[in-house]
Amino acid sequence: STLFGRDFTGQAFGDFFLEKELGRGGSGVVYLAKQRSLDRSVALKLTPAKRDERSQQRFEREIAAAAKLDHPRIIPVYVSGITDD
Numbered sequence: 001s002t003l004f005g006r007d008f009t010g011q012a013f014g015d016f017f018l019e020k021e022l023g024r025g026g027s028g029v030v031y032l033a034k035q036r037s038l039d040r041s042v043a044l045k046l047t048p049a050k051r052d053e054r055s056q057q058r059f060e061r062e063i064a065a066a067a068k069l070d071h072p073r074i075i076p077v078y079v080s081g082i083t084d085d
Contacts, residue, residue: 008046012036013083016044027059043075 008018008031016033019041023030028047035042047059067077 013044013046014081016042018044027055027062042078 008029009020011018013033015035015037017036018031018033020032021029022032022043028045030043030045033042033044034040051059063077063080066074070076
């Protein structure tokens with residue numbers, strides 16, 4: 001699969017190694033990834049680097065809301081950030 005014309009499966013983003021795509025939606029693609037420093041599987045959402053201000057604010061609200069949730073069927077948010085590419 002590709003995100004924005006590139007296939008990121010098998011690539012590393014900082015501490016995370018992308019193993020396979022889990023799903024995609026309007027704001028990005030979610031991958032199964034390995035967090036190498038803690039040797040655990042995580043879901044990693046990649047979004048476009050260039051977003052308009054409204055899209056960026058919506059994504060930041062999504063992160064903040066998800067980080068407050070505590071439910072066994074919802075994946076917790078551990079970290080968010082921006083990478084060079």
